[in-house]
Amino acid sequence: MKKKSILIVDDHPLVREGLKVIIGRSSKFEVVGEAGNAAEGFRMAEKLKPDLALLDISLPDESGIELTRRIRSALPEVGILIVSMHSKIDYITEAFKAGATGYMVKESAAEGLLRALESIAEGKRYLDSPVSHSVIESLLKSPEMDTGITDGAYRRLTRREQEIMRMLAKDLSVKEIADRLFISTKTVENHRTNIKEKLGLQSSIELARYAARLGLIDVDEWKN
Numbered sequence: 001m002k003k004k005s006i007l008i009v010d011d012h013p014l015v016r017e018g019l020k021v022i023i024g025r026s027s028k029f030e031v032v033g034e035a036g037n038a039a040e041g042f043r044m045a046e047k048l049k050p051d052l053a054l055l056d057i058s059l060p061d062e063s064g065i066e067l068t069r070r071i072r073s074a075l076p077e078v079g080i081l082i083v084s085m086h087s088k089i090d091y092i093t094e095a096f097k098a099g100a101t102g103y104m105v106k107e108s109a110a111e112g113l114l115r116a117l118e119s120i121a122e123g124k125r126y127l128d129s130p131v132s133h134s135v136i137e138s139l140l141k142s143p144e145m146d147t148g149i150t151d152g153a154y155r156r157l158t159r160r161e162q163e164i165m166r167m168l169a170k171d172l173s174v175k176e177i178a179d180r181l182f183i184s185t186k187t188v189e190n191h192r193t194n195i196k197e198k199l200g201l202q203s204s205i206e207l208a209r210y211a212a213r214l215g216l217i218d219v220d221e222w223k224n
Contacts, residue, residue: 037059085105
């Protein structure tokens with residue numbers, strides 16, 4: 001069986017060496033490249049096209065979250081595991097929003113790294129158990145869940161349509177939405193058409209007013 005190729009991006013040489021030692025214990029994976037900053041990491045990702053990438057968040061030239069977004073956009077098939085010292089919910093949720101496939105704290109790497117890699121290699125998401133409970137609780141409390149909205153028309157929108165509707169109401173362009181969600185501009189345009197038809201709205205101003213009435217955006221977020 002062909003080994004899964006891995007790129008490691010971390011600015012600490014000792015950390016990279018430690019990760020390589022752990023990965024070397026498995027016959028399923030091999031490290032094909034390593035980098036100490038985001039710029040070099042992105043260049044190597046484009047050149048090597050690895051199956052998996054291990055990224056730190058705190059890089060000297062760019063956040064690992066931004067690097068995740070860039071790699072995901074250029075190489076959508078790459079599985080991305082964030083291995084970071086940060087366990088705060090904000091970092092974790094932003095990493096997944098950027099396109100990460102998994103997240104684990106460095107202190108868990110010795111015993112959990114191979115398990116995480118195997119999970120991601122199988123096409124599954126992975127979240128380190130020490131942080132998973134708190135993250136789930138946070139997401140359940142997130143305003144984006146819209147659990148208190150009872151408007152019938154809004155409820156008929158799909159989850160993705162609701163997400164795009166909020167972005168449209170905040171005056172994000174089709175391209176900005178496409179970039180954030182890693183989908184094509186054509187897909188965003190199709191969703192926009194469906195949203196307006198389902199809600200019976202004709203213009204972007206009407207959509208913004210509707211969203212403000214539901215409390216999805218502040219009135220100050222649109223000017224008309």
